[in-house]
Amino acid sequence: MSATNERVRILRGREWARPVRPVRREVLGAAPELEEGRPPLLFVPGFGHGAWAFAEHWLEHAASRGFPAYAVSLRGHGGSERAPEATLRAYTHDVVQVAAGLPRQAVLVGHGAGALVVSHAMARYPARAAVLAAPVMGGWSTAATALRRNPVGTLPALVGGPLKLHRRQLFSRELPDADARRYAAQLGRVARRAQWQLLAGREAEPAVGRPPVLVLGSPDDRVVPPAALARAARRYGSAPLLFPGMGHDLMLDARWREPIDAILDWLVKEPQRA
Amino acid sequence: MPPSTEHGRPDPETTTLALSRDGRPVSDRGDTVCVIGAGASGLTAIKNLTEHGFGVDCYERETGVGGAWNWRHDRSPVYASTHLISSRPFTQFPDFPMPDSWPDYPHHSQLLSYFERYADHFDLRRHIWFGTEVVRVEPVADDRWDVTTRSTGGYGPERTSRYAAVVVANGHNWSPKLPSYEGLAEYRGEVMHASSYKDPAQLRGKRVLVVGAGNTGCDIAVEAAQQASRCWHSTRRGYWYAPKYVLGRPADQVNDLLLMLRVPLRLRQWLYHRTLRLTVGDLTRFGLPKPDHRVYETHPIANSQLVYYVGHGRIAPVPDVARFHGGGVTLTDGREIDPELVVFATGYLPRFEFLDPKVLGDSDASGRPRLWLNAFAPGYPTLAVAGLLQPDSGVFTLSHWQTVLFARLLQARLARPQRAAAFASRVEAGAGERYSGKVKDSSRHWFEVGHADYLRAVQRALDELEAGR
Known part of the structure; x- marks a missing residue:
């Protein structure tokens, strides 16, 4: 963990x-048929996405393998209350609130910029473990990649407009076009300030x-380049798990x-503290 | 170090038997840490120690968690209307927030459910021996400790276990402090300490004298104003009665905004006096004595209702009690009053009857331990007291960081002994240090701390301990 600031900050x-400021939050969940004492999972979607993204497949699948699974929509996303002035701290607050409200110590799973939110939430809640999937950890390289892949959509974001x-x-060519369009139509917008903090925000x-952290992603991700993936994994002292051919x-x-x-296989093996 | 998942309870089959000084068998618990008490501070000690990889045995004399905040416990000082004095952000554990849906100042029953959820969320109950009280804690060789326990109430045999370290978290709000007054024995009315005050029905229709201007005294005076036929409120001096809300926000949040901006104390005091003057007004106009000190020099009283009821004539502020006699009370200004019920809200004294006072540096047994950071005793590197603090804010955050620091210290003893040794000399040098500005001297105020000053000191201690990691 060489890149992270190791100093615990007590004065807050x-x-x-x-x-x-509290807002109404959307939390979707799926419970396993048989309670097996597995830790609950809390999925945190990335910017633009809501809890719906996990409700599509992952929640049910995790529940079918015995894990109580929940997904939260960050404020301003999905079915949560509108919050145009939201900051990264507010998103982090949302995740910590939901995690602390679960009956047992939760595993936080962040996707995309949700992984950045999770990395901040881990400093405010002792997660049992964390998973960073296709993590967008912010910084200017994230912007550079986005700009290269999607200049029309990204440029306005850099001057304060919506991304x-x-x-x-987001998707590989294997995904039927109709599905891709349907998902893309559900994408929402990120609060302006949070968008900026993604670029120039502070390190978590x-x-x-010191929960165990798993980083995974795809070498063919068009949002997170392989180097960024490796960098994120190195921060938590491991190498990323790769799924070639998949989109973001x-x-x-x-x-x-x-x-x-x-x-889930990684969690079943009960990884120990870093 | 045992993995954190190890079952915490002593298991006689697997432990080696040693003998204590007087020849009793001792079961050796190896690297396990003993935590005394499963109240707020004890729970956070268990959580933070297990999180740092230590095995923990916690002994709790009651049958539930929550300590003082569990109204079912016979030592609990809470009464039906107890609400928090500090608002949520200052009260919750820093890594387990209270729900957003709760009010700024939660009720004591919410606090109990918070501690119960904390215990369940982090699976802490498996480390706790309920209904077990600690009789003796004795230092033995190699900085280890023999802890002798028995069933609460003194039934059954005593058993002694040897631990690598001990966290004392037995609370300090259960042993009532009762002042002595001339003639109290002849007084024919009813007398109670606030610890046995539970419900406003106890006041209904009576003429009540409430002694003491702590937060409890003020709460009871307000309830007497609503329920009793008369209420006198006796205070030794004038105090600053801070409203719970100022400028549209919980008052402590406004105060911390100023602290965060590093506004100097004098200026903060001036602003505070100014705000009170503008909102509450001149208290001497209500017959309340003028404070003989500046704000922040005594434990803050957060009560918006006291002044309100004084203004409605429902509370009569009176000076200190001079003496009692058969039919009533003589006050220091010579006035006679005739209450039927006297409630002493005169506070509590910390007690550690299972521990030799010398261990905590209290050589003359005055009840005032000499510790560093109110937690660490010189010469005993594996002992910590958690929650022996009277902060101007919530205490749980402070207990949390005390126990994190202690867990890191125990880790350092294993991995980086020179750091732990440096810490020990720091304890030696700093014992008795205070963490607040000037405060009025009284047995209530010797462990008064300013939360920002105190946490800054803990931060420095943690940074020094972790330096060069």
Whole structure:
């Protein structure tokens, strides 16, 4: 964990003095038929996505393998309350609130920029484990990649406008075009300030309790280049698990079953603290 | 180090038997840490120690978690209307927020459910021996500890286990402090300490004198104003009665905004006096004595209703009690009043009867331990006291960081002994340090801390311990 700031910050004056404003949150879930004592999973969608993205396949699949599975829509996304002024801290707050409300210590699974939110949430909640799927950890290289792949959708975002993702950025060609269009039509917009913080935000504080972290993604992801994937994994002291041929949206793409099975297999083995 | 998933309970079959100094068998618990008490501080100790890889045995004399905040416990000081004094962000554990749907100042029953959820969420109950009280804690060779326990109430045999470290989290709000007054024995009315006050029905229709201007005293005075036929509120001095809300926000959040901006104390005091003046007004106009100190120099009282009821004539502020006699009370200004019921909201004293006072540096047994960061005793590197703090804010956050620091210290003892040794000399040098501005001296205020000053000191201690990692 060489790149992360290792200093635990005890004084949190800003967070105490200006608590995040509560909003109504959408949480979708699927319960296993038989309670087997597995830790609950909390899926955190990336920017533009809502809990629906996980409700499509992953929630049911995780439940069918014995894991209680939940997905939250960050404020301003999916069925959660509108929040045009949301910040990264507000998103983090949403995740921590839902995680702490679960009956047992949860595994946080972040996708895309949701992985960045999860990395911040880990500093405010002792996750049992964390999974960063196709993580968009922010910084200017993220913007450069987006600009190269989708200049028309990305340019306005850099001058304060909304970011528009294109379906060819998100899905592989294996996914039927009708599905890709249907998913892309559900994509929402990110709050402007959060968008900026994605580029120029602060590094996450150290994770509480040093949970084990799994990083996975696709070498053919058009949002997260392989180098960024390797960098994210190195931060947590491992190498990424790769699923060649898949697009950025691992949970919606045609071969969605492979990554979720890999995540659940990893959890079944009960990884120990980093 | 045992993995965190290891079952925490002592298992006589697998432990080697040693003998104590007086020849009793001792079961050796190896690297396990003993936590005394499963209240707020004890729970966060268990959570943070297990999180850092330690095995934990916690002994709790009651049958549930929550300590003082569990109204079912016979030592619990809470009464039906107890609400928090500090708002949610200052009260919750820093890594387990209270639900967004809760009010700014939750009720004590919500707090109990919070601790129960905390215990369940992190699976802490499997480390706790309920209904077991600690009789003795004795230091033995190699910085280890012999902890002797028995069933609560003194039934059954005692058993002694040897631990690598001990966290004392037995709370400090259960042993009532009762002032002595001349003639109290002759007084024919009813007398109670606030610890046995549970419900406003106890006041209904009576003439009540409430003694003490702590937060509890003010709460009870307000309830007496609503229920009793008369209410006198006796205070030793004038206090600053802070409203729970100022400028549209919980008052402590406004205060921390100023702290965060590093506004100097004098200026904060001025702003505070100014705000009170503008909102609540001049308290002497209501017959309340003028405070003999500046704000932040005594434990803050957060009560919006006291002044309101004084203004409605439902509470009569009176000075200190001079003496009691058969039919009533003489006050220090010579006035006579005739209450039927006297409630002493005169606070509590910390007690550690299972521990030799010398261990905590309290050589003259005055009840004031001499510790560093209110937690670490010189000469005993494997002992920590959690929650022995009277902060101007929530205490649970502070207990959390105390126990995190202790867990890191125990890790350092194994992995980087020179760091742990440096910490020990820091404890030696810093014992008795205070973490607040100037405060009025009283047995209530010796462990008063300013939360920002205190947490800054903990941050420095943690940074020093972790330096060069």
